Amino acid sequence: MLSKTIRRLSQGVLLSCVPVISHAEELNGAAINPANTAWMLTATALVLFMTIPGLSLFYAGLVRSKNVLSVLMQCFALTCAMSILWFVVGYTMAFGSAPEQSDFLGDFGNVLFAAVKVDSVTLGIPTALFAIFQMTFAIITPALIVGAFAERMRFSAMLMFSVLWLLLVYAPVCHWVWGGGWLQDMGLLDFAGGTVVHITAGVAALVAALVLGPRKGFPVQSMAPHNLTMTVTGAGMLWVGWFGFNAGSAVAANGNAAMAMLVTHLSAAAGSMAWMACEWIRHGKPSVLGIVTGMVAGLGTITPASGSVGPAAALVIGLSAGTICFFMTMMIKKRLHIDDSLDVFPVHGVGGILGTLLVGIFCSPDLGLFSGLGFGAGNQSIGDQLGVQAIGVVSTFIYTAVVTWVLLKLVGLLVDLRVTGEEETEGLDIVQHDERGYDIR
Amino acid sequence: MLSKTIRRLSQGVLLSCVPVISHAEELNGAAINPANTAWMLTATALVLFMTIPGLSLFYAGLVRSKNVLSVLMQCFALTCAMSILWFVVGYTMAFGSAPEQSDFLGDFGNVLFAAVKVDSVTLGIPTALFAIFQMTFAIITPALIVGAFAERMRFSAMLMFSVLWLLLVYAPVCHWVWGGGWLQDMGLLDFAGGTVVHITAGVAALVAALVLGPRKGFPVQSMAPHNLTMTVTGAGMLWVGWFGFNAGSAVAANGNAAMAMLVTHLSAAAGSMAWMACEWIRHGKPSVLGIVTGMVAGLGTITPASGSVGPAAALVIGLSAGTICFFMTMMIKKRLHIDDSLDVFPVHGVGGILGTLLVGIFCSPDLGLFSGLGFGAGNQSIGDQLGVQAIGVVSTFIYTAVVTWVLLKLVGLLVDLRVTGEEETEGLDIVQHDERGYDIR
Amino acid sequence: MLSKTIRRLSQGVLLSCVPVISHAEELNGAAINPANTAWMLTATALVLFMTIPGLSLFYAGLVRSKNVLSVLMQCFALTCAMSILWFVVGYTMAFGSAPEQSDFLGDFGNVLFAAVKVDSVTLGIPTALFAIFQMTFAIITPALIVGAFAERMRFSAMLMFSVLWLLLVYAPVCHWVWGGGWLQDMGLLDFAGGTVVHITAGVAALVAALVLGPRKGFPVQSMAPHNLTMTVTGAGMLWVGWFGFNAGSAVAANGNAAMAMLVTHLSAAAGSMAWMACEWIRHGKPSVLGIVTGMVAGLGTITPASGSVGPAAALVIGLSAGTICFFMTMMIKKRLHIDDSLDVFPVHGVGGILGTLLVGIFCSPDLGLFSGLGFGAGNQSIGDQLGVQAIGVVSTFIYTAVVTWVLLKLVGLLVDLRVTGEEETEGLDIVQHDERGYDIR
Amino acid sequence: MRMITAIIKPFKLDDVREALTDVGINGMTVEEVKGFGRQKGHTELYRGAEYVIDFVPKLKLQLAVRTDQVDDAISAITRAANTGKIGDGKIFVTDLEQVIRVRTGEQGTDAL
Amino acid sequence: MRMITAIIKPFKLDDVREALTDVGINGMTVEEVKGFGRQKGHTELYRGAEYVIDFVPKLKLQLAVRTDQVDDAISAITRAANTGKIGDGKIFVTDLEQVIRVRTGEQGTDAL
Amino acid sequence: MRMITAIIKPFKLDDVREALTDVGINGMTVEEVKGFGRQKGHTELYRGAEYVIDFVPKLKLQLAVRTDQVDDAISAITRAANTGKIGDGKIFVTDLEQVIRVRTGEQGTDAL
């Protein structure tokens, strides 16, 4: 998604696309490709749709009804705040403005989108479009973390933390991988955000769950989802929106985008079926919460791989995602007793790690039916590539964990991270927002 | 949607589009048309959106709250299972891989999408995109049948039946009409699935309702929809998604797609108003369930016609759809006492038949304001075309009815098709999935 | 969005796009641009999505549960009725068919879409597509007014009023501004409907609230929203759909569309944050209803400006929208005691006015970081442009107010505008539609 | 002490509560119930399936009062809940042996 | 007069109401409740978190009757609500001192 | 026999049920109710429209017990439901004439 990646990729699978771009350039003196622009306008809408209402509903259905609005509010406020922050300084910290970028952080030439004009072009689409497409990624990543501290974190603390987190975790890692940073230079394959989105969010979730501590009553008291119809609705929206997320990361309307959409879909289906099977075997019944969780696992896991693998590999990736995330969810909750309220780490974090590693294998063009579209720049073998992928996973994991921990402690010095016990009993909707979710007679 | 249809159509209305494709071919050595690709990526997302969450919500709102999750689960699990099945063998049974196809079934050259590569091209778009666009049709068709056996069928039996049905009903009929089979050769006009989708699903629904028998308490006990807001939400999504279904069936971003979208919209509006009027006159009040049902009737009915008719004809088609499906719904339920729980046959089946016949008239270019875009290949008059359309309707009806009946009996030998009476009273959510839909305080 | 506007704009920012169009024309003898067509097909789906289910849910969540279906029904029936009306005569009254249009109303050459053929071209896209894109605007504008008379107006009266209103208010104003009328000739800047959509709907809402009078029990009795989760869901859909509304108004997949999407997004985010801040400061807590209302204010306000301003100006526009609409809502409700049930005037009306004026400033290319894309045709300075914008605002306001008032009085002579007091107590769902929204156990 | 149970029309709650406050009764417990009686319900119609809903939404109020408050309470409720239409509801009076306040353990009329 | 309170299985409402009508009882008030008793509830499972739901959905019927109707009412309910399975429910009878019809102010058995 | 009706804070249900089981009471019926008393409710604010919600969510428990269990039951509830804050709730005791088990027709204390 970052220029170097694309430049490299275009020497591979995207070759067929490039002439079109240069053709358009010749024709009208501007480098934008209208067809790619048409698709990316749509893809941007789809990724926004993932957060509002998609993820918001997915999460909100899982909490108790006294906290339903607080979750919706957190996702919505993050959508707004992260957008403005991205405009002000986030974008430039991730992508900068100069053609050559440093290893660790973008330059500050694009503060307040200073260099985003109506006729600026990036990767063959209007820069404004590239900037807002990326903005939707910067929205959903902090929103994913909401699931970890749901039902107990104060709204103000959540806002402060997220602002700092976007700038000090998301923007740098995004730069490393997509903005011309060191991981990109190593040829890390991360098409749509295995490291940048899912590992950062998942690890931050784990740290947040540990720092804030469990919800009052966990794990004895019933904290059953208050509205699974809402969760399933959100799940469907996530699946549809994810097409924009992954196929949009091709930044083109071409075979690469189409293949990304196909493998994304197959992995989602396989992840769902795998989780369903695990439940059916272990608990005797398949559940709708199970199947949609498997879907998220399948989608998160294919994300880094969606530009590099073929359909048969997608099936394998999806099946392993559904199975491994299932067991990790059980372990975190029932063995380690960590109250990551909506299981963000075992699904997104583990899925992100898994996918980032598996792409190192299935990108190989020499696996017969399971062949992929080729290694990252500079890598020649599965061994090479897996090494780079492992470095990407470990560095993102550790960096995120440390900085997230520091930020939470810091915010905790300024305001209370949690509401009081009594407020938790009463529910965040009334306590934090003076509203009630439902008044149905 | 199948190559022959398109080839023929392109000699007619699609002419304007073809040069662009060949132009692109010349330019970059690949036949993909980026603009068409951009639209088809979107259309695919829209058709998936129709099933999850669209149809799922539409259906789930109509059952009693104790069964809400079972409906959502069935639709979701079908989405996953049918996708994988399509990938494994369904696609190749419908479309094969060779340029020339037999009359009755596709060849097996595309098992596991063996010939779907990142740079393969079909109809000017990436083959991967064509394959996933078609996959979304193979998802929604079995999902439509869910409405017939809702609130009583066992989840496992439903899965088994649907797997067999996709392979033995959907794939063959799809081949006949779009994959180069005998109906296509006769010049049957079915732009987006009057026979392939709506007649197959509708007739299967009727058979399933008869084989399973009515719900306990039907028709005396109240089985009022538990959440019409959910149904109306799903209805809106279906309407929007149907733009991808019908306008996407042009496999191009051109005048044909635009006209398909327009006539689809007008027929939906007219179907809604007609049903509303019928209710207002016969029952004294218009209802929101009525108006959205009229919408589905209007949409299902225009589907086969959406590539062949103009806006004035669309109005007539929509009005007749709303009226005729209204009376058929009353008849099936109140006269024949058949418990097709969510009225799948009278709406989709009847609508599909009606539309498949009406297109035989309104495709004619000689009807003044009501003119259409021309006859199917080989047909010269309304008489010719109507004959072909009738053959399509009757053969699809009979084939589907027989095979569906056999499959249900077969599955019934392996597992119980229905839950027990007590389980039906308790509700499928708890009994089959150990979950409850709502826990709102 | 109207030909003249576009023609003018294309001499400015759209220049880069024009060659592509003419290129395509040369190539295939038709003027359609496939990439623009691809985007406009999507944009049309997005704008329909704004009304059903977007706006429907946003509004329906805000009423009491006994009236939830009546709101959904009104929005849905309007979608259908306005579509057919637009097809029959609305479109031609707004846009006519001849290349030269009169100042006040379109010619009647396009009654029943007489001149909309599968190969007709308008602004580089199929005419059928232009007509249905505009149709979605003609759907949502009357649907916006529903918020003003919710929970008390009779369904039949609502239908009659809306039919007349579309023909006598919407179509003419649309013609003035986009169809070649006098306001367009003056160089009024209204990219996506500040005057045409938001001022007309907002002012009609105010008049309707005054003519119908307040709901029984207003303002003493609690009329708390019955389902804020539904409202927040609708809000997310509105935001996403608005991308089609504003970026679609470029009628092209280019830099202008991209910039429109970006400024739309930023204004929505800023409007939300501003409203949230106002509430937090004045009431001590931020609310989710507040933040989503701020979003609508931000979106409505940027609408006329979305083709003419840059991102920094969008932030200012959004912030002022959130703040001013917040205070106007308080004033209308608590000071003037007007029961505009869902605050349509203070949000849409005031937002539309504000945006239409602010674009007169921020279109200026001489404001440094806050520069826009240039003045309307014939205007040379902020002073010039602001004058034209003020004329647009005042004339639309007065014309809408007078005609709306007359129409309501007229309809009131034929049928009762309101249900009886007892029926209002019982709720419109049962009384008008024999249905209940929820039956959740 | 007596327990007064009143079935009223839902939209009358605020009026009744005020009337009770006026006669010095400041505690009560309210439930949403469905009533069946002379008042006709309504008919719902879903795609031709017609369901007669006999049960009408009502509120049930329960108030524990001192014996000397019973008449005041009854007349307050009767006055405030009356619309003159069928379905206005009923008031039931039963004996109440004992009341305990959970917080303090107080008993009898002190606990009211 | 007596107040009869019956806890029954939810899907038995229509049968019970008919049985009561047959013995001339035409007024009642119904509430959705949760019951706890010998009947086992069910287990719900959400991503590995297992919650045992002990409380079973029931309906509670309240009917004020003349003393001479009590036995008829009880036997009507017992017959109609019986499935023979654990959890069929219970009937409670308490004394009822006074009944008032809100609309008319009628008292005692006239108010029933 | 006696009917004990207890109004408690919603999140105290599990504690109370356990305390009752400890004293041998294994049947009860629970309803969601709204309470009005000394405990203050909250204010909701929707776009400037302010609604004071006086009614606080409570649970109402009803348990039919043998007369000799009354004191145990009361003290179990009082202990388990107590938080020391206003709004902890109340316990009402009334006489219970008769109990019938629907399934078996058993009567009196056998039916409990």
Ligand SMILES: Nc1ncnc2c1ncn2[C@@H]1O[C@H](COP(=O)(O)OP(=O)(O)O)[C@@H](O)[C@H]1O
């Ligand atoms: N015998 C009864 N026992 C318990 N509740 C009753 C009885 N009769 C009526 N009710 C309750 O009182 C409500 C009003 O009674 P209804 O007969 O409709 O009109 P009215 O109040 O004018 O007598 C009913 O909806 C029901 O809740």
Ligand SMILES: Nc1ncnc2c1ncn2[C@@H]1O[C@H](COP(=O)(O)OP(=O)(O)O)[C@@H](O)[C@H]1O
């Ligand atoms: N002691 C009691 N007090 C109040 N309600 C009770 C009591 N015992 C049982 N119930 C109610 O009766 C219902 C049925 O009781 P249960 O013990 O499950 O079976 P059975 O009806 O066969 O005795 C319970 O769900 C509860 O609502």
Ligand SMILES: Nc1ncnc2c1ncn2[C@@H]1O[C@H](COP(=O)(O)OP(=O)(O)O)[C@@H](O)[C@H]1O
């Ligand atoms: N007189 C009464 N009759 C019936 N219920 C009452 C009465 N007084 C209080 N209640 C119930 O008891 C609950 C608690 O009472 P409240 O006065 O708030 O505090 P406390 O329990 O500390 O006395 C109320 O919410 C209400 O449900």
